[in-house]
Amino acid sequence: xxxxxxxxxxxxxxxxxxxxxxxxxxxxxxxxxxxxxxxxxxxxxxxxxxxxxxxxxxxxxxxxxxxxxxxxxxxxxxxxxxxxxxxxxxxxxxxxxxxxxxxxxxxxxxxxxxxxxxxxxxxxxxxxxxxxxxxxxxxxxxxxxxxxxxxxxxxxxxxxxxxxxxxxxxxxxxxxxxxxxxxxxxxxxxxxxxxxxxxxxxxxxxxxxxxxxxxxxxxxxxxxxxxxxxxxxxxxxxxxxxxxxxxxxxxxxxxxxxxxxxxxxxxxxxxxxxxxxxxxxxxxxxxxxxxxxxxxxxxxxxxxxxxxxxxxxxxxxxxxxxxxxxxxxxxxxxxxxx
Numbered sequence: 456x457x458x459x460x461x462x463x464x465x466x467x468x469x470x471x472x473x474x475x476x477x478x479x480x481x482x483x484x485x486x487x488x489x490x491x492x493x494x495x496x497x498x499x500x501x502x503x504x505x506x507x508x509x510x511x512x513x514x515x516x517x518x519x520x521x522x523x524x525x526x527x528x529x530x531x532x533x534x535x536x537x538x539x540x541x542x543x544x545x546x547x548x549x550x551x552x553x554x555x556x557x558x559x560x561x562x563x564x565x566x567x568x569x570x571x572x573x574x575x576x577x578x579x580x581x582x583x584x585x586x587x588x589x590x591x592x593x594x595x596x597x598x599x600x601x602x603x604x605x606x607x608x609x610x611x612x613x614x615x616x617x618x619x620x621x622x623x624x625x626x627x628x629x630x631x632x633x634x635x636x637x638x639x640x641x642x643x644x645x646x647x648x649x650x651x652x653x654x655x656x657x658x659x660x661x662x663x664x665x666x667x668x669x670x671x672x673x674x675x676x677x678x679x680x681x682x683x684x685x686x687x688x689x690x691x692x693x694x695x696x697x698x699x700x701x702x703x704x705x706x707x708x709x710x711x712x713x714x715x716x717x718x719x720x721x722x723x724x725x726x727x728x729x730x731x732x733x734x735x736x737x738x739x740x741x742x743x744x745x746x747x748x749x750x751x752x753x754x755x756x757x758x759x760x761x762x763x764x765x766x767x768x769x770x771x772x773x774x775x776x777x778x779x780x781x782x783x784x785x786x787x788x789x790x791x792x793x
Contacts (some may be wrong), residue, residue, distance in 0.1 A: 456687040457523070457567045460708040461732070466572050469512045470565055476505040476522070477561035485556045489732040491543035491550075498550045502527055520688050521560050526553045574656070575710035579612040579679070580605065583703040584717035585696065586624040589643040590636050591719040592737055594645045601678060605715060605735055610674040612662070616714075617647065617682045618702040618724060620695055647680060656681035700726050705733065 483501055492581055493729060505522045530549055533542075573579065582605065589596055592604075601613050628640035651657045660678040685691070692698040700716075700723075707714040716727040719737045727734040 457571060457684070458521075458564050459514045459602065459686065459689070459705045461512060461514065462704055462708060464512045464708055466568065466709050466711055466783050470568060472508045472580075473521075473561050473565040473568070476501075476508065476557055477565065480554050480558045480561065483550065484558065491546045494550050495546055499531060499534065499553060501554075516688055516690065517564075518685075520629065522557060522566060524553070536787075548555055552670050562707070572711075573711055574681075575706070577612070577613075577614075579614040579716060580607055580705065581614050581616060581710055581712070582715045582717060583616045583618065583699065585699050585723055586621055586628065586640075587719040587723065588717045588737065589621075589625065590639045595639060596646055598744070602676065604717070604737070607676075610743050612676040612679070614679045614681060614704075616706060617680065619684050620683060620691065620698045620702065622647070622682060624695055625738065645779075647682070649793070651681055651682065696723050696726060699723075700730050700732070703727070703732055752791065777791060 458469070460466065479501055483497055502522050506518050509518050509522065526549060530546065530553065531545060579609075582601065582696040592599060601607070601615065602609055602611065605613070607613065622644070625640040625644050628636045629644070631637050631640070631665075646659075648661050657680060658677060659680045660675075662677040663675045665673045665675075683706065692701055703714050703716055713733050716723070716732045716734045718724055718727065718734065718736070719739070721736070721739075724734050
């Protein structure tokens, strides 16, 4: 599982805490402390100490998944109520099973965190963009120059991160009533599919070099893309914009370096700055001069009246219809009768 560090927590300290809790659980498994009650108390003491060490490092949901599980609650409830050899055997078995599973879970969490830290340890600029960037940016993603947008040096490498919340938002926008949103969302997801082919990370633009002809060499940095999945048991925040900020802050903690946020929304710009992120806001489109509201609000200037005026102007511009000449009835001779 991929844990979520608390804001400001050092990933190295988290690894140390996970390793210490794992080692203590493993030692407790291999020791024999006599009675089932003694073994139960030793396990509960380990769980309390491990949770206390981790609570300043990772989120409460991660501690529940790693240490304070439902089986822990059941064993805690049985403390002081042991009676009979059959119940002691049951408790001994549950404690042994729980310690074995906690050891595996802590080891897996440490390995996942270490792998993620290694992935984000490269000298890259980490960037998280919300869905407004992919929809409202003047250029579609395939044409966007991230180095120029972020004011980076041309040879810098960039990793564009897609929290899975953003991917889900773009999937929803494919059914939007606005044509631009539908097209941009489909375009962005298509680029992701073509680059990743089912993986979570891949290279979008390779590092390249070119010579302008004056003896110098222009180097263009590599641009990678990555989908950041939610860890098991993660509960998203009710507002998607808050969830994206929360994921970006978590990535910043694990990477131990700044994460840039790209957005076209003023509210998201404010949220990102308040959370300690470096935010680049794409300037909004100039709405032009302010309309003359007094003129707009006059009677007869509404949409229906304008539609009637256009229809009348079109009718006046058409040439008058020419009626065909009337057909005179021919004379019919009536034969004389005798």
